[in-house]
Amino acid sequence: MKRKFPIVIAIAAVSGGGKTTITSNLKGKLQNSKTLFFDDYDFDGPDDIIDWIDNGGNPDEWDLSPLIKDIKKLLNEPLDYIILDFPFAYLHSKTSEFIDFAVFVDTPLDVAMARRIIRDFKDRPAEDILLDLDNYIARGRRGYLGMLKTIKPNSDLIVDGTLPISEIVSIITRNIVNKE
Template identity: 55%
Template structure:
């Protein structure tokens, strides 16, 4: 990839399990760094587009990271790298896989793994995702985590 601007921005991926703090760390980095663009995995519908609606099933079937077709994210990275007179110093990827997916790994200069304990990640995710859910829905999610979801967390970890 040839960067057409004065210099190539540094691409940093932050990887963690769901609820692991990727977005929080990204927000804090944006406060400290200048000329930053963020691309967030959560802004795309990769799982549905790839037939990977059930991440637990994906893990049970071997967790093949090549099944994640991340073309739209790769396209957006290429776009940022090709813009004339782009005054970007950093591209931050809020992205769970770090170097595990070859399609995106080729762009990453640095990857940071946020090693959040699984209980903390689950609590953070519960507070984030279930604030307006009934106790029954929260219990169903927790049961699903215990019976299936934990394996997915361990795979990403």
């Protein structure tokens, strides 16, 4: 049986886990592909992410209509792959029908936090870093742990997020080609 194209690949990880970098590098490796990034959208969703997670973290509470519209549009283009920087794997009922392969980049929380600080606080005062770390300890860490309990086990492939980006991309590419 011939595989349908384009193949939709979802890349998930905790914040700072490498989703955006891996998605961008994967696009360079997979010919005839396009990318969509979750953070490029302004979705209607929970006002307080940690309260949302504490109350079960149901991905269907997010209105992902703008992303779904863009996925549908790309599905009609002559592409081989659509790569989504997307935090929910198969758990959002309205997007799951489009996803063919979900990857979870399993990055240790300390590494993800260090990456976030480097990325988000490069030109900000140390006080901002300390406030963010306090928030992480008091509330944010629960969100990261929630992903590990829900998104990770609902992914087709789990990749070690401490590996070099080129190796992560090669592992994902090999698995996608083997799935075809």
